[in-house]
Amino acid sequence: MSQPSDWPLPPDSSRFVVPRKMVSLLSQHPLAKDLYPLGLGYYKQALNHTMSRNKHDDYLMIYCLDGEGKLTINNQIHTVKAGDIICLPKGVAHAYKASEATPWTIYWVHFSGDKSEDFIDYLAINSNNYVFPLGIHSRLTSDFESLLECRQYSYNINAFVHTASLLRQILTHIAQLQPLAKQQAAHNFDLERVHSLMQARVHEQLELEALAETVSLSKFHFIKKYKELTGTTPINHFIHLKVERACHLLDVTTKSINEISFAVGYEDAYYFSRIFKKIMGISPSQYRRMRMGTFPYTS
Known part of the structure; x- marks a missing residue:
């Protein structure tokens, strides 16, 4: 050498x-x-x-x-x-x-x-x-x-x-x-700042305009630049953060599905459950049962 x-x-x-x-x-x-x-x-x-x-x-x-x-x-x-x-x-x-x-x-x-x-x-x-x-x-x-x-x-x-x-x-x-x-x-795009705002407001709804303002871009250019950097849209990432937070709450609390839905910014628990199942492949109640050992990990 x-x-x-x-x-x-x-x-x-x-x-x-x-x-x-x-x-x-x-x-x-x-x-x-x-x-x-x-x-x-x-x-x-x-x-x-x-x-x-x-x-x-x-x-x-x-x-x-x-x-x-x-x-x-x-x-x-x-x-x-x-x-x-x-x-x-x-x-x-x-x-x-x-x-x-x-x-x-x-x-x-x-x-x-x-x-x-x-x-x-x-x-x-x-x-x-x-x-x-x-x-x-x-x-x-x-x-x-x-x-x-x-x-x-x-x-x-x-x-x-x-x-x-x-x-x-x-x-x-x-x-x-x-x-x-x-x-x-190249784009002077502070992705960490955007994600920090998402994490801080995961319990509520977050408009694209507010995210775009953090990097001083229009909504259109913000979405374009974000997708170039991450391969996904800011809204899709924000939804995944909400589901991750919901999984955590299902793991460590006894809150009802309605309460968890509200805690991650969804007033309609039925809509929240649909979003959750789309991402996780199972419903929130099935996820909780799986964690407790009463629902199979694989079907």
């Missing part, structure tokens, strides 16, 4: 190089040979962290959580900020360093495998986008932390097969997040 940096490692950071024997086993294992880690780490506020490689013989991903850094490729300098991903294919000469004023905090992983290039293609990595914004995602951070747990099992092949699977999960999750990040950046 490409040599990791020799940045002095403070107590709150970590660096782990997978033992060569384990790499050899992974490269031949039917469940791991397609994609497996070679080295990985977490550098917190990595002041003076720098690396230059004229020869790069594996694949590298860096996820910036905080601060800034610079990446130089083909005499072009790219600024890397919190929420950005660097993904470098094999054979691409590069240099990078942390900002002196606000040094970055990063997760990084070197990887290889028969399908590594396929994953790079899947992420649409090319000479124009070695760095792309993704945003800070708690689940992605958690996945990287889980990936780092492999350093506790230096010679346990099962642990490393699991780590290889986690790496695949991280890359496919990034691919899932990419379109949303691009759309939000």
Whole structure:
């Protein structure tokens, strides 16, 4: 693998190089040979962290959580900020360093495998986008932390097969997040703000105009942009939130169906039951009976 940096490692950071024997086993294992880690780490506020490689013989991903850094490729300098991903294919000469004023905090992983290039293609990595914004995602951070747990099992092949699977999960999750990040950046559309309003008003009716106002769009453009980002309509998502809330109330309270219907913004319990059954496949009363064990989970 490409040599990791020799940045002095403070107590709150970590660096782990997978033992060569384990790499050899992974490269031949039917469940791991397609994609497996070679080295990985977490550098917190990595002041003076720098690396230059004229020869790069594996694949590298860096996820910036905080601060800034610079990446130089083909005499072009790219600024890397919190929420950005660097993904470098094999054979691409590069240099990078942390900002002196606000040094970055990063997760990084070197990887290889028969399908590594396929994953790079899947992420649409090319000479124009070695760095792309993704945003800070708690689940992605958690996945990287889980990936780092492999350093506790230096010679346990099962642990490393699991780590290889986690790496695949991280890359496919990034691919899932990419379109949303691009759309939000292009349209300056604060989807989290819209969803927060929906959650806050799940117990009542909510007009599209009120949702559109949160992102300063007309109702027509709001619906269009929302569907581009999510693949569904805002009303459909809001209805699903109401049904999720109704399921919770059916699980944890003894409220009647009428009371639950009113609690999620429907005055007509019959209409609420129709909506619930359309989404869940069973009626509210059947759902409650299923949770109590008196209605079959599958018919």
